[in-house]
Amino acid sequence: MRALTKKNILIFVGILLTFAIVQGLISVGIISSFHEITIALICINIIMAVSLNLITGFTGQFSLGHAGFMSIGAYVCALIIMRYDSTAGFLMGILAGALVATIVGILIGIPTLRLKGDYLAIATLGMAEIIRVVFLNLEITNGAAGLSGIPRHANWFWLFFFAVITVLTINNFIRSSHGRACISIREDEIAAESMGINTTKYKVMAFAIGAFFAGVGGALYASYFYFLKPNIFGFMKSIDILVIVVLGGLGSVTGSVVAAILLALLTTFLQAFTEIRMILYALLLVVIMIFRPQGLFGTKEINDFFKFRKKHERIE
């Protein structure tokens, strides 16, 4: 076990530096409270995209239901912090939200992950709709009116903290033997099975981990944006997350991170062009997809562009 390799220290220093620089800019006032919202969106989108990338990009299971897990995390967390309005309540809410999302993910994953490709996509889409309609009709979630006045506990520190945890956990998972098993399922399910890999187990595992972090992302959303209603987590939300993943590259963690940052900056920048913003946004997506059909990074990671490692060392 070499935890303190040169690479790990570098990553650790990099994370601390990023945090310190942004924190510094916030305290000095260069990053205003308006820009902080963009940063919050970036962090939440990173969590959502990286967790979906594990399911869709690395394990190859096309899921259109990520917003469903997000809404579970969001509602559970919101209901908890509205009763226990403290940092402890906030952290408890995040954990509870993530766990409930995981449980639902496993329950839904076991039957639906027998399906492949388009069929799975439709099944997960249906699942997200069911979750949405349940929230729409529950008394405790206040139905279509939604929950308002949720206390804000998520701040730059917590958002950054959870985004980093998500990226590191999923990155390490992918590099473990379990992760390699997941990748082998994406490459060829039959071959993987014939090599003795329990494909159902690994598919459900990837689904559960993805759902867990989607729950975390939803919980952070709830405690940052004060207000929840079931329609926020509709089909389009799942598509938004999928767009980030595909844009960054299916099977590239850093690709998802960069795409999340890029798209959030883009939407913020386009706010100034009220009338044509959605046209510009869609147009840019079309252009990017034409020139980079495999996404910005394909299956590569960002350091692959700077280092010329031997090809067999890469996970592709």
Added chain:
Amino acid sequence: MKKVLLVLLTLVFAVGLMTGCGGNDTDEPAGADAAGIKIGVNYELSGDLASYGEASVDGIKMAFDEINAAGGINGTPIVPVIVDNRSDPAEATSLATRLMTKEDVVACLGPATSGSFMATIPVAMANKIPIISASATADEGVTVDKNGNVNEYVFRLCFNDSFQGVTMANFATNNLGAKKAVIIQDKSSDYAAGLAKNFKETFTAAGGEIVAEEGYVAKDKDFNAILTNIKGKEFDVIFLPGYYSEAGLVIKQARALGITAPVLGADGFDSPVLLQLAGAEALNNVYFSNHYSSLDQDPLVQNFITAFNEKYGRDPNAFNALGYDLGKFIADAVKRAGSANPEAIKDALAGTENFVGVTGSFSMGADHNPIKSAVVIGLKDGVQSTSVKVEPK
């Protein structure tokens, strides 16, 4: 491919730089400067609810244009800062923050729908900038928070859903002499739920009976199952809380099945689409409560209708009228405040007495809800033919 990537990365940095540096002109004093009095207009201009947002903004723009043409407020013009929240509450929060911290607006108008409006309340309270909506009709969580405290910087200019439910129940009992009612409710909307609850309470309290309660969800197209169910029952009126997109089809299918009982609804019926969906012959004996009626012979209303027609080439609906009133109302408050200071504007809004608008005159209640009347409109062959004013109690 590397080249493309390079170009894209350059774009990322360029965009980052522009968002980082753009519009950071915080040195100017807040509110009134040489340019004018900045008022934020945060509405749903795209997305599912765009029709409400656009209609409201048309009204607001018209009001501001009139005020500016007449010399502005004490010589200073109003500068609206219009932004689009895509019918997304998180975006509404983000834009409200932008308007209040970067654009230095003295007050924010909108969003039109209750959900997005509620999402901007914490921002207004934190930045101490008043926000007003002309159409957020939700009963709870708008001007009064869940502990019963009035949200100091939050106002609205329309009655809430419960008032409409009560109004229609009274109308059914007193004007139509109804004793038995059926409720067909949009189960996916909080608006419909609030209406149904208050209708039921008032109607049964007046000695009426609800013989059946049926439900549908938004975007349903076929209501024959529900309608066949109620057809066998005996009732005097149908109460149909919901939006025009489904209500139009319900009315059409009900009339086709031979159900001739009066149909009652609320301001969600107010759209030309209702007529397109139901057809003129089905829209008889249909009544709905609304914020204003184009039949009102008050010269203020008639002048507004003529002016709106000249500007936009169509008749105004209730959202246009509410938007127009909202524009006039904020200008009136700034004028009474005597300065473009958000704190003074807030006090002026709270102290409103007998403001005269197209949608009726009102005073601001202690809970920041206006005390104003509703209108019950009757349709004949799809055209508004009668209107009855119902005063608040």
